[in-house]
Protein backbone atom coordinates (compact mmCIF):
# COMPACT_ATOMS: atom_id res chain seq x y z
CA UNK A 1 0.00 0.00 0.00
CA UNK A 2 1.35 3.42 -0.86
CA UNK A 3 2.45 5.60 2.04
CA UNK A 4 -0.04 8.25 0.97
CA UNK A 5 -3.03 6.02 1.23
CA UNK A 6 -2.33 4.89 4.74
CA UNK A 7 -1.51 8.40 5.78
CA UNK A 8 -4.86 9.45 4.34
CA UNK A 9 -6.62 6.69 6.18
CA UNK A 10 -4.97 7.81 9.42
CA UNK A 11 -6.12 11.36 8.80
CA UNK A 12 -9.68 10.20 8.30
CA UNK A 13 -9.70 7.96 11.28
CA UNK A 14 -8.10 10.37 13.66
CA UNK A 15 -10.14 13.31 12.52
CA UNK A 16 -13.03 11.10 13.57
CA UNK A 17 -11.61 10.86 17.03
CA UNK A 18 -10.44 14.38 17.53
CA UNK A 19 -13.81 15.89 18.31
CA UNK A 20 -14.19 13.86 21.45
CA UNK A 21 -11.05 15.30 22.92
CA UNK A 22 -12.93 18.11 24.49
CA UNK A 23 -15.25 15.63 26.16
CA UNK A 24 -12.78 13.23 27.60
CA UNK A 25 -10.70 13.95 30.58
CA UNK A 26 -7.11 13.85 29.46
CA UNK A 27 -4.51 13.53 32.08
CA UNK A 28 -1.46 13.31 29.87
CA UNK A 29 0.10 16.77 29.58
CA UNK A 30 1.28 16.17 26.06
CA UNK A 31 -2.21 15.48 24.85
CA UNK A 32 -3.67 18.66 26.21
CA UNK A 33 -2.69 20.77 23.22
CA UNK A 34 -4.64 18.69 20.77
CA UNK A 35 -7.40 20.66 19.14
CA UNK A 36 -10.61 19.00 18.06
CA UNK A 37 -10.75 18.88 14.30
CA UNK A 38 -14.03 17.47 13.19
CA UNK A 39 -17.31 16.33 14.54
CA UNK A 40 -17.05 12.92 13.12
CA UNK A 41 -18.51 10.81 15.84
CA UNK A 42 -21.68 12.35 14.58
CA UNK A 43 -23.48 10.14 12.15
CA UNK A 44 -23.20 11.12 8.57
CA UNK A 45 -26.18 11.97 6.46
CA UNK A 46 -25.87 10.10 3.21
CA UNK A 47 -25.60 12.39 0.23
CA UNK A 48 -27.37 9.92 -1.96
CA UNK A 49 -30.92 11.19 -2.24
CA UNK A 50 -32.12 8.42 -4.50
CA UNK A 51 -35.03 6.17 -3.68
CA UNK A 52 -34.72 4.52 -0.30
CA UNK A 53 -36.82 2.07 1.65
CA UNK A 54 -39.48 3.71 3.81
CA UNK A 55 -39.72 3.33 7.55
CA UNK A 56 -40.48 -0.30 7.22
CA UNK A 57 -38.43 -0.94 4.17
CA UNK A 58 -40.88 -0.07 1.38
CA UNK A 59 -39.28 1.93 -1.38
CA UNK A 60 -40.60 5.42 -1.93
CA UNK A 61 -39.28 7.68 -4.62
CA UNK A 62 -41.11 10.90 -3.85
CA UNK A 63 -38.61 13.42 -2.54
CA UNK A 64 -41.20 14.92 -0.24
CA UNK A 65 -41.66 11.64 1.48
CA UNK A 66 -39.59 11.18 4.58
CA UNK A 67 -36.34 9.54 3.64
CA UNK A 68 -35.62 6.54 5.73
CA UNK A 69 -31.93 6.91 5.31
CA UNK A 70 -31.56 10.37 6.73
CA UNK A 71 -30.10 8.28 9.40
CA UNK A 72 -27.00 7.02 11.03
CA UNK A 73 -24.35 4.85 9.59
CA UNK A 74 -23.54 2.04 11.93
CA UNK A 75 -20.40 3.03 13.75
CA UNK A 76 -18.84 0.04 15.42
CA UNK A 77 -16.18 2.04 17.20
CA UNK A 78 -18.76 4.40 18.70
CA UNK A 79 -20.92 1.48 19.84
CA UNK A 80 -17.98 -0.22 21.42
CA UNK A 81 -16.98 2.93 23.26
CA UNK A 82 -20.55 3.51 24.35
CA UNK A 83 -20.80 0.06 25.84
CA UNK A 84 -17.57 0.64 27.72
CA UNK A 85 -18.72 3.98 29.06
CA UNK A 86 -22.03 2.71 30.33
CA UNK A 87 -20.76 -0.55 31.73
CA UNK A 88 -19.48 -0.70 35.24
CA UNK A 89 -19.54 -4.44 35.70
CA UNK A 90 -18.74 -7.70 34.06
CA UNK A 91 -21.31 -9.23 31.77
CA UNK A 92 -22.39 -12.51 33.23
CA UNK A 93 -21.92 -15.51 31.04
CA UNK A 94 -22.70 -19.07 31.99
CA UNK A 95 -21.35 -20.63 28.79
CA UNK A 96 -18.22 -22.72 28.87
CA UNK A 97 -14.97 -21.24 27.58
CA UNK A 98 -13.82 -23.15 24.51
CA UNK A 99 -10.08 -23.57 24.21
CA UNK A 100 -8.10 -24.70 21.23
CA UNK A 101 -4.51 -25.16 22.27
CA UNK A 102 -1.59 -24.93 19.94
CA UNK A 103 -0.01 -27.81 21.79
CA UNK A 104 -2.87 -30.05 22.91
CA UNK A 105 -0.47 -32.07 25.06
CA UNK A 106 0.48 -29.23 27.33
CA UNK A 107 -1.70 -29.08 30.41
CA UNK A 108 -4.42 -26.48 30.41
CA UNK A 109 -4.39 -24.25 33.42
CA UNK A 110 -7.22 -22.27 34.70
CA UNK A 111 -7.15 -20.15 37.84
CA UNK A 112 -9.84 -19.28 40.30
CA UNK A 113 -7.94 -16.50 42.02
CA UNK A 114 -5.52 -13.75 41.04
CA UNK A 115 -3.02 -14.96 43.66
CA UNK A 116 -2.52 -18.17 41.75
CA UNK A 117 -1.05 -16.15 38.90
CA UNK A 118 1.95 -15.09 41.02
CA UNK A 119 1.75 -11.52 39.85
CA UNK A 120 4.12 -8.82 41.05
CA UNK A 121 2.79 -7.54 44.41
CA UNK A 122 2.15 -4.01 43.07
CA UNK A 123 0.16 -5.48 40.23
CA UNK A 124 -1.96 -7.61 42.52
CA UNK A 125 -2.57 -4.50 44.57
CA UNK A 126 -3.65 -2.70 41.39
CA UNK A 127 -6.07 -5.48 40.49
CA UNK A 128 -7.69 -5.47 43.93
CA UNK A 129 -7.84 -1.69 44.03
CA UNK A 130 -10.05 -1.89 40.95
CA UNK A 131 -12.46 -4.05 42.86
CA UNK A 132 -11.66 -7.27 41.00
CA UNK A 133 -11.95 -10.08 43.51
CA UNK A 134 -11.57 -13.00 41.20
CA UNK A 135 -10.86 -13.56 37.52
CA UNK A 136 -13.77 -13.40 35.09
CA UNK A 137 -14.67 -16.44 33.08
CA UNK A 138 -12.43 -15.60 30.13
CA UNK A 139 -9.64 -14.38 32.42
CA UNK A 140 -9.57 -17.73 34.24
CA UNK A 141 -8.24 -19.44 31.14
CA UNK A 142 -6.64 -16.60 29.21
CA UNK A 143 -4.43 -15.28 32.00
CA UNK A 144 -2.47 -18.47 32.79
CA UNK A 145 -2.02 -19.03 29.08
CA UNK A 146 -0.76 -15.51 28.45
CA UNK A 147 1.55 -15.53 31.45
CA UNK A 148 3.06 -18.98 30.91
CA UNK A 149 6.70 -19.17 29.90
CA UNK A 150 7.75 -19.54 27.14
CA UNK A 151 5.24 -16.98 25.99
CA UNK A 152 2.44 -18.16 23.79
CA UNK A 153 0.28 -16.39 21.26
CA UNK A 154 -3.42 -16.03 21.75
CA UNK A 155 -6.54 -15.18 19.80
CA UNK A 156 -9.47 -14.59 22.14
CA UNK A 157 -13.06 -13.84 21.37
CA UNK A 158 -15.83 -13.05 23.77
CA UNK A 159 -18.58 -10.52 23.89
CA UNK A 160 -17.99 -7.03 25.09
CA UNK A 161 -17.83 -6.65 28.84
CA UNK A 162 -16.45 -10.07 29.70
CA UNK A 163 -13.06 -8.83 30.89
CA UNK A 164 -10.80 -9.00 27.85
CA UNK A 165 -9.24 -5.56 28.34
CA UNK A 166 -8.36 -6.22 31.94
CA UNK A 167 -6.85 -9.56 30.86
CA UNK A 168 -4.43 -8.23 28.29
CA UNK A 169 -3.55 -5.19 30.38
CA UNK A 170 -2.53 -7.55 33.13
CA UNK A 171 -0.48 -9.59 30.66
CA UNK A 172 1.36 -6.49 29.43
CA UNK A 173 1.99 -5.12 32.89
CA UNK A 174 3.35 -8.36 34.22
CA UNK A 175 5.88 -8.63 31.43
CA UNK A 176 7.29 -5.12 31.55
CA UNK A 177 10.68 -4.60 33.10
CA UNK A 178 10.62 -1.00 34.38
CA UNK A 179 14.41 -0.93 34.57
CA UNK A 180 14.58 -1.02 30.78
CA UNK A 181 13.61 2.44 29.61
CA UNK A 182 12.17 1.68 26.22
CA UNK A 183 8.82 0.44 24.90
CA UNK A 184 8.33 -3.26 25.57
CA UNK A 185 4.60 -3.58 25.04
CA UNK A 186 2.63 -2.21 22.14
CA UNK A 187 -1.14 -2.11 22.03
CA UNK A 188 -3.23 -1.13 19.02
CA UNK A 189 -6.74 0.28 19.40
CA UNK A 190 -9.09 1.24 16.56
CA UNK A 191 -9.76 4.83 17.65
CA UNK A 192 -8.37 7.61 19.76
CA UNK A 193 -11.12 7.27 22.35
CA UNK A 194 -10.78 3.52 22.68
CA UNK A 195 -7.02 3.92 23.07
CA UNK A 196 -7.64 6.41 25.85
CA UNK A 197 -10.10 4.11 27.59
CA UNK A 198 -7.65 1.22 27.55
CA UNK A 199 -4.88 3.59 28.61
CA UNK A 200 -6.92 4.46 31.68
CA UNK A 201 -7.14 0.77 32.61
CA UNK A 202 -3.37 0.44 32.22
CA UNK A 203 -2.85 3.50 34.42
CA UNK A 204 -5.23 2.27 37.08
CA UNK A 205 -3.91 -1.25 37.20
CA UNK A 206 -0.29 -0.16 37.13
CA UNK A 207 -0.55 2.75 39.53
CA UNK A 208 1.24 1.02 42.41
CA UNK A 209 4.41 0.77 40.39
CA UNK A 210 5.60 4.39 40.20
CA UNK A 211 8.34 3.57 37.72
CA UNK A 212 5.97 2.26 35.12
CA UNK A 213 5.27 4.69 32.27
CA UNK A 214 2.76 4.75 29.45
CA UNK A 215 2.76 6.72 26.20
CA UNK A 216 -0.16 7.41 23.84
CA UNK A 217 0.64 7.06 20.16
CA UNK A 218 -2.28 9.06 18.85
CA UNK A 219 -2.57 11.90 16.43
CA UNK A 220 -1.92 15.16 18.23
CA UNK A 221 0.69 13.78 20.56
CA UNK A 222 3.63 15.44 18.87
CA UNK A 223 7.06 14.34 19.96
CA UNK A 224 10.31 15.98 19.03
CA UNK A 225 11.93 14.47 15.98
CA UNK A 226 14.85 12.19 16.62
CA UNK A 227 13.61 11.36 20.08
CA UNK A 228 13.40 7.83 21.45
CA UNK A 229 10.54 6.95 23.72
CA UNK A 230 11.47 5.81 27.21
CA UNK A 231 7.98 4.74 28.31
CA UNK A 232 7.44 1.02 28.77
CA UNK A 233 4.03 0.64 27.20
CA UNK A 234 2.74 2.37 24.11
CA UNK A 235 -0.93 2.37 23.26
CA UNK A 236 -2.19 3.94 20.09
CA UNK A 237 -4.00 3.86 16.80
CA UNK A 238 -2.45 1.95 13.89
CA UNK A 239 -1.56 4.97 11.73
CA UNK A 240 0.37 6.83 14.39
CA UNK A 241 1.99 3.69 15.77
CA UNK A 242 3.17 2.80 12.28
CA UNK A 243 4.61 6.29 11.89
CA UNK A 244 6.35 6.07 15.23
CA UNK A 245 7.83 2.68 14.42
CA UNK A 246 8.94 3.37 10.85
CA UNK A 247 9.09 6.95 9.59
CA UNK A 248 9.76 8.72 12.89
CA UNK A 249 11.56 5.86 14.63
CA UNK A 250 10.39 6.87 18.12
CA UNK A 251 9.92 3.20 18.90
CA UNK A 252 12.27 0.37 18.17
CA UNK A 253 9.84 -2.38 17.15
CA UNK A 254 12.53 -5.01 17.54
CA UNK A 255 12.44 -4.52 21.30
CA UNK A 256 8.73 -5.18 21.66
CA UNK A 257 7.97 -8.25 23.80
CA UNK A 258 4.18 -8.13 23.81
CA UNK A 259 1.97 -6.95 20.97
CA UNK A 260 -1.76 -6.59 21.59
CA UNK A 261 -4.35 -5.99 18.95
CA UNK A 262 -7.59 -5.00 20.62
CA UNK A 263 -11.07 -4.88 19.12
CA UNK A 264 -10.01 -6.68 15.96
CA UNK A 265 -13.58 -6.63 14.63
CA UNK A 266 -13.77 -2.85 14.92
CA UNK A 267 -10.26 -2.57 13.54
CA UNK A 268 -11.05 -4.32 10.29
CA UNK A 269 -14.25 -2.32 9.89
CA UNK A 270 -12.13 0.83 9.70
CA UNK A 271 -10.54 1.51 6.35
CA UNK A 272 -6.79 1.27 6.30
CA UNK A 273 -6.37 -0.16 9.77
CA UNK A 274 -5.97 -3.73 8.67
CA UNK A 275 -3.01 -2.97 6.41
CA UNK A 276 -1.39 -0.69 8.94
CA UNK A 277 -1.72 -3.32 11.66
CA UNK A 278 -0.17 -5.97 9.45
CA UNK A 279 2.73 -3.66 8.57
CA UNK A 280 3.39 -3.02 12.25
CA UNK A 281 3.19 -6.71 13.07
CA UNK A 282 5.82 -7.48 10.41
CA UNK A 283 8.34 -5.19 12.10
CA UNK A 284 8.17 -7.08 15.39
CA UNK A 285 10.64 -9.76 16.42
CA UNK A 286 9.71 -13.39 15.85
CA UNK A 287 9.58 -14.20 19.53
CA UNK A 288 7.28 -11.30 20.36
CA UNK A 289 4.09 -12.48 22.03
CA UNK A 290 1.06 -11.66 19.86
CA UNK A 291 -2.35 -11.31 21.45
CA UNK A 292 -5.52 -10.52 19.53
CA UNK A 293 -8.94 -9.79 20.99
CA UNK A 294 -12.31 -9.45 19.39
CA UNK A 295 -15.92 -9.30 20.51
CA UNK A 296 -17.16 -11.09 17.39
CA UNK A 297 -15.62 -13.69 15.18
CA UNK A 298 -16.99 -13.55 11.68
CA UNK A 299 -14.90 -14.91 8.79
CA UNK A 300 -13.21 -11.62 8.01
CA UNK A 301 -12.04 -11.22 11.61
CA UNK A 302 -10.81 -14.77 11.69
CA UNK A 303 -8.79 -14.34 8.47
CA UNK A 304 -7.25 -11.15 9.83
CA UNK A 305 -6.49 -12.83 13.16
CA UNK A 306 -4.66 -15.65 11.44
CA UNK A 307 -2.51 -13.19 9.51
CA UNK A 308 -1.65 -11.33 12.67
CA UNK A 309 -1.05 -14.17 15.13
CA UNK A 310 1.13 -17.12 14.15
CA UNK A 311 0.65 -20.46 15.97
CA UNK A 312 -2.15 -19.20 18.14
CA UNK A 313 -3.97 -20.69 21.06
CA UNK A 314 -7.62 -19.87 20.63
CA UNK A 315 -10.12 -19.07 23.33
CA UNK A 316 -13.78 -18.44 22.69
CA UNK A 317 -16.63 -17.65 24.99
CA UNK A 318 -19.98 -17.91 23.30
CA UNK A 319 -22.48 -15.16 23.83
CA UNK A 320 -25.40 -16.12 26.02
CA UNK A 321 -28.23 -16.84 23.65
CA UNK A 322 -31.36 -14.82 23.75
CA UNK A 323 -34.69 -16.49 23.27
CA UNK A 324 -38.22 -15.31 22.68
CA UNK A 325 -39.68 -17.96 24.97
CA UNK A 326 -40.56 -15.66 27.82
CA UNK A 327 -41.74 -12.81 25.62
CA UNK A 328 -45.30 -11.98 24.68
CA UNK A 329 -45.31 -10.55 21.20
CA UNK A 330 -48.07 -8.46 19.68
CA UNK A 331 -48.66 -6.38 16.62
CA UNK A 332 -51.00 -3.48 16.02
CA UNK A 333 -52.43 -2.67 12.60
CA UNK A 334 -52.37 1.01 11.70
CA UNK A 335 -52.49 3.10 8.55
CA UNK A 336 -49.92 5.76 9.26
CA UNK A 337 -47.61 7.35 11.78
CA UNK A 338 -50.34 9.26 13.61
CA UNK A 339 -52.37 6.12 14.10
CA UNK A 340 -49.31 4.36 15.46
CA UNK A 341 -48.86 7.18 17.93
CA UNK A 342 -52.51 6.96 18.93
CA UNK A 343 -52.17 3.20 19.45
CA UNK A 344 -49.16 3.84 21.64
CA UNK A 345 -51.10 6.35 23.73
CA UNK A 346 -53.92 3.84 24.11
CA UNK A 347 -51.48 1.24 25.38
CA UNK A 348 -50.04 3.72 27.85
CA UNK A 349 -53.54 4.67 28.92
CA UNK A 350 -54.53 1.08 29.61
CA UNK A 351 -51.53 -0.46 31.31
CA UNK A 352 -48.80 0.66 33.64
CA UNK A 353 -45.43 0.53 31.97
CA UNK A 354 -42.46 0.98 34.26
CA UNK A 355 -39.94 1.64 31.54
CA UNK A 356 -40.09 1.15 27.82
CA UNK A 357 -37.73 1.41 24.90
CA UNK A 358 -39.22 2.54 21.62
CA UNK A 359 -37.38 1.97 18.37
CA UNK A 360 -37.84 4.08 15.26
CA UNK A 361 -36.28 3.77 11.86
CA UNK A 362 -35.23 7.38 11.38
CA UNK A 363 -33.90 10.20 13.50
CA UNK A 364 -36.76 12.34 12.28
CA UNK A 365 -39.44 9.93 13.49
CA UNK A 366 -37.61 9.42 16.77
CA UNK A 367 -37.44 13.18 17.43
CA UNK A 368 -41.07 13.65 16.44
CA UNK A 369 -42.23 10.79 18.63
CA UNK A 370 -40.19 11.95 21.61
CA UNK A 371 -41.70 15.42 21.30
CA UNK A 372 -45.25 14.06 21.00
CA UNK A 373 -44.79 11.79 24.02
CA UNK A 374 -43.42 14.69 26.05
CA UNK A 375 -46.47 16.72 25.15
CA UNK A 376 -48.53 13.89 26.57
CA UNK A 377 -46.68 14.27 29.84
CA UNK A 378 -44.22 11.38 29.58
CA UNK A 379 -40.65 11.71 30.81
CA UNK A 380 -38.84 10.91 27.61
CA UNK A 381 -35.19 10.40 26.76
CA UNK A 382 -34.08 10.57 23.16
CA UNK A 383 -31.06 8.83 21.77
CA UNK A 384 -29.77 9.46 18.30
CA UNK A 385 -26.59 9.26 16.31
CA UNK A 386 -26.20 13.05 16.20
CA UNK A 387 -25.19 13.01 19.81
CA UNK A 388 -21.62 12.64 20.92
CA UNK A 389 -20.87 9.23 22.33
CA UNK A 390 -20.50 10.64 25.83
CA UNK A 391 -23.87 12.33 25.57
CA UNK A 392 -25.42 9.08 24.48
CA UNK A 393 -23.83 7.30 27.42
CA UNK A 394 -25.24 9.96 29.77
CA UNK A 395 -28.74 9.52 28.31
CA UNK A 396 -28.58 5.76 28.76
CA UNK A 397 -27.29 6.13 32.29
CA UNK A 398 -30.13 8.45 33.25
CA UNK A 399 -32.61 6.01 31.75
CA UNK A 400 -30.97 3.13 33.60
CA UNK A 401 -31.29 5.08 36.81
CA UNK A 402 -35.00 5.46 36.11
CA UNK A 403 -34.87 9.23 35.68
CA UNK A 404 -36.76 8.85 32.41
CA UNK A 405 -39.41 6.23 31.80
CA UNK A 406 -39.35 6.09 28.03
CA UNK A 407 -36.31 5.86 25.82
CA UNK A 408 -36.94 6.66 22.17
CA UNK A 409 -34.12 5.69 19.88
CA UNK A 410 -33.26 4.84 16.32
CA UNK A 411 -32.58 1.30 15.28
CA UNK A 412 -28.99 1.85 14.30
CA UNK A 413 -28.06 4.02 17.25
CA UNK A 414 -29.14 1.47 19.83
CA UNK A 415 -27.84 -1.64 18.12
CA UNK A 416 -25.74 -3.63 20.52
CA UNK A 417 -26.72 -1.63 23.57
CA UNK A 418 -28.03 -3.59 26.49
CA UNK A 419 -30.53 -2.07 28.83
CA UNK A 420 -31.52 -5.23 30.61
CA UNK A 421 -34.15 -3.98 32.97
CA UNK A 422 -36.54 -2.87 30.24
CA UNK A 423 -39.39 -5.31 29.95
CA UNK A 424 -41.48 -3.47 27.38
CA UNK A 425 -40.13 -2.90 23.90
CA UNK A 426 -42.10 -1.12 21.22
CA UNK A 427 -41.03 -1.39 17.64
CA UNK A 428 -42.60 1.80 16.34
CA UNK A 429 -40.90 0.74 13.12
CA UNK A 430 -39.85 -2.83 12.55
CA UNK A 431 -36.15 -3.54 12.32
CA UNK A 432 -35.03 -3.93 8.73
CA UNK A 433 -31.57 -4.23 7.27
CA UNK A 434 -30.20 -1.83 4.69
CA UNK A 435 -31.88 -3.76 1.87
CA UNK A 436 -35.25 -3.49 3.55
CA UNK A 437 -35.38 -7.13 4.64
CA UNK A 438 -36.37 -8.19 8.16
CA UNK A 439 -33.45 -7.80 10.55
CA UNK A 440 -34.14 -10.88 12.65
CA UNK A 441 -30.97 -10.63 14.66
CA UNK A 442 -31.74 -7.10 15.80
CA UNK A 443 -35.33 -8.10 16.58
CA UNK A 444 -34.12 -10.95 18.77
CA UNK A 445 -31.42 -8.93 20.46
CA UNK A 446 -33.82 -6.13 21.19
CA UNK A 447 -36.69 -8.05 22.68
CA UNK A 448 -35.15 -11.42 23.53
CA UNK A 449 -34.00 -12.33 27.00
CA UNK A 450 -31.04 -14.41 28.08
CA UNK A 451 -31.43 -17.08 30.71
CA UNK A 452 -30.13 -14.67 33.29
CA UNK A 453 -32.66 -12.00 32.47
CA UNK A 454 -35.32 -14.60 31.94
CA UNK A 455 -38.05 -12.44 33.37
CA UNK A 456 -41.09 -11.93 31.22
CA UNK A 457 -41.15 -9.29 28.58
CA UNK A 458 -43.61 -7.64 26.29
CA UNK A 459 -43.03 -6.58 22.70
CA UNK A 460 -45.43 -4.55 20.62
CA UNK A 461 -44.83 -4.13 16.91
CA UNK A 462 -46.48 -1.32 14.98
CA UNK A 463 -47.46 -2.21 11.44
CA UNK A 464 -48.47 0.54 9.04
CA UNK A 465 -48.43 -0.90 5.53
CA UNK A 466 -48.75 -4.11 3.58
CA UNK A 467 -45.01 -4.12 3.32
CA UNK A 468 -44.46 -3.89 7.06
CA UNK A 469 -47.05 -6.61 7.61
CA UNK A 470 -45.01 -8.75 5.29
CA UNK A 471 -41.85 -7.98 7.30
CA UNK A 472 -43.68 -8.94 10.47
CA UNK A 473 -44.91 -12.20 8.96
CA UNK A 474 -41.37 -13.06 7.92
CA UNK A 475 -40.05 -12.33 11.41
CA UNK A 476 -42.78 -14.54 12.85
CA UNK A 477 -41.91 -17.36 10.46
CA UNK A 478 -38.21 -17.01 11.15
CA UNK A 479 -38.64 -17.51 14.90
CA UNK A 480 -41.63 -19.79 14.57
CA UNK A 481 -43.29 -17.91 17.39
CA UNK A 482 -46.72 -16.45 17.07
CA UNK A 483 -47.09 -12.67 17.16
CA UNK A 484 -50.66 -11.95 18.28
CA UNK A 485 -52.80 -9.19 16.87
CA UNK A 486 -53.77 -6.51 19.36
CA UNK A 487 -56.70 -4.16 18.99
CA UNK A 488 -55.57 -1.00 20.74
CA UNK A 489 -59.06 0.52 20.55
CA UNK A 490 -60.26 -2.13 22.95
CA UNK A 491 -59.04 -1.24 26.44
CA UNK A 492 -60.05 -4.58 27.91
CA UNK A 493 -57.99 -6.36 25.35
CA UNK A 494 -54.94 -4.23 26.07
CA UNK A 495 -55.28 -4.86 29.77
CA UNK A 496 -55.18 -8.60 29.12
CA UNK A 497 -51.67 -8.47 27.69
CA UNK A 498 -50.19 -7.85 31.10
CA UNK A 499 -51.76 -10.97 32.60
Ligand SMILES: Nc1ncnc2c1ncn2[C@@H]1O[C@H](COP(=O)(O)OP(=O)(O)OP(=O)(O)O)[C@@H](O)[C@H]1O
Pocket residue numbers: 080083084087088089090091131132133134135136139158159160161162163164165166167295
Ligand atom coordinates in the same frame (compact mmCIF):
# COMPACT_ATOMS: atom_id res chain seq x y z
N1 LIG B 1 -12.15 -9.91 37.24
C1 LIG B 1 -13.00 -8.89 37.26
N2 LIG B 1 -13.79 -8.68 38.33
C2 LIG B 1 -14.68 -7.65 38.37
N3 LIG B 1 -14.83 -6.76 37.38
C3 LIG B 1 -14.06 -6.91 36.29
C4 LIG B 1 -13.12 -7.96 36.17
N4 LIG B 1 -12.51 -7.86 34.96
C5 LIG B 1 -13.05 -6.78 34.36
N5 LIG B 1 -13.98 -6.20 35.14
C6 LIG B 1 -14.83 -5.03 34.87
O1 LIG B 1 -15.85 -5.45 33.97
C7 LIG B 1 -16.08 -4.49 32.96
C8 LIG B 1 -15.79 -5.10 31.58
O2 LIG B 1 -14.44 -5.50 31.51
P1 LIG B 1 -13.54 -5.22 30.22
O3 LIG B 1 -13.64 -3.80 29.79
O4 LIG B 1 -12.19 -5.77 30.51
O5 LIG B 1 -14.33 -6.14 29.17
P2 LIG B 1 -14.02 -6.33 27.63
O6 LIG B 1 -14.35 -7.75 27.33
O7 LIG B 1 -12.66 -5.84 27.34
O8 LIG B 1 -15.09 -5.41 26.96
P3 LIG B 1 -14.94 -4.71 25.51
O9 LIG B 1 -15.04 -5.79 24.49
O10 LIG B 1 -16.10 -3.77 25.52
O11 LIG B 1 -13.62 -4.04 25.50
C9 LIG B 1 -15.17 -3.32 33.29
O12 LIG B 1 -15.94 -2.38 34.02
C10 LIG B 1 -14.08 -3.93 34.14
O13 LIG B 1 -13.54 -2.98 35.04
